[in-house]
Amino acid sequence: MDSRTEQILDFLKTTDGAKNILRKGYLGDGSRRESIAEHMWHLAIWAMLLHREIGFENDLLKTLKLVLTHDLVEIYAGDTYAYDDKGIDGQREREERGAKKLFGMLPDDLGKEFRALWDEFEETKTPESRFAKALDNIQGFAQNCISGGKSWKENGIGKERTFSRTAFPRETDPVFAEILDRLYETADKEGAWGTRGPENP
């Protein structure tokens, strides 16, 4: 077998690992936590459905590539909870090592392409990466809402703490703001918020 194809096949086997990395948020029915593979897939569906609604006239293919790959480094670095202030220390270094290891498996040109996608998402400067990041935030929030705040309750995350995660999509586009208003309304109605306790000061 061509060694180039072999490298690609090994990478594809390794990316199966994205189905084993679980986020803090649950599936809608609360039966288990969402894998990063499922999260990345769902973001692509959000992008396909909302790009016209927000008048996005940039590169949808690039946007899909960004959302579909943005969490791949977590296969080696693990998922860092958005509200885990301690975990966020060192996250960048862990992910940087993960990126080197993971994308280093690929033939050079493809490794560079995947690395550039990850950098673009992380830097969040281009229209595509700003759209992708807004979707990342809003889908994570929506997932907690539709699972009745199971993870917010487990982790003592009250309503106010979520504002920092929803500010970016809210300011990105009025359609996102409208969706967030509806999601907050539902979360309020269902009492989805967590409360701080001795373990969640």
Add this chain to the structure above:
Amino acid sequence: MDSRTEQILDFLKTTDGAKNILRKGYLGDGSRRESIAEHMWHLAIWAMLLHREIGFENDLLKTLKLVLTHDLVEIYAGDTYAYDDKGIDGQREREERGAKKLFGMLPDDLGKEFRALWDEFEETKTPESRFAKALDNIQGFAQNCISGGKSWKENGIGKERTFSRTAFPRETDPVFAEILDRLYETADKEGAWGTRGPENP
């Protein structure tokens, strides 16, 4: 809230269901079966990595849309096992009803777009849908290989029965054939094949 946005949000919540529909094949470590959301995500990564290798000069964005949505109807229709000859009876009708119900949730223009993607994948006539279908077959096969044939063993699927699932990607491109040869080699070495028993004649 705008009723159009409301319809889209309801659809996005419903598509969370794709994380609860499990295929017969397992994750690489055998810990659980793969969800159709994970399967659709993985196909997109396969497409991103292989399109240049097979000299695919058609529309990659369309290909990604096809693979990312092709199993959505299973949210209502359930997954039909590729080797379940009885289950395949009535599959088309179940999926047709699923498609009407699911895509009918969306505003008309978006519902039509998603329905057209599903039809295109099912008809497998365009270059994009042929690429997508080949990936669908090859990823399903690879997933069984990397999980040591756990599902083949559970369902009594021997090597010969898999040939019908790998013939299409094999004839589609020499790179796919090369990958399949390597996967068959590994499956042979690891004794991944199932054997027929009284329940799997």
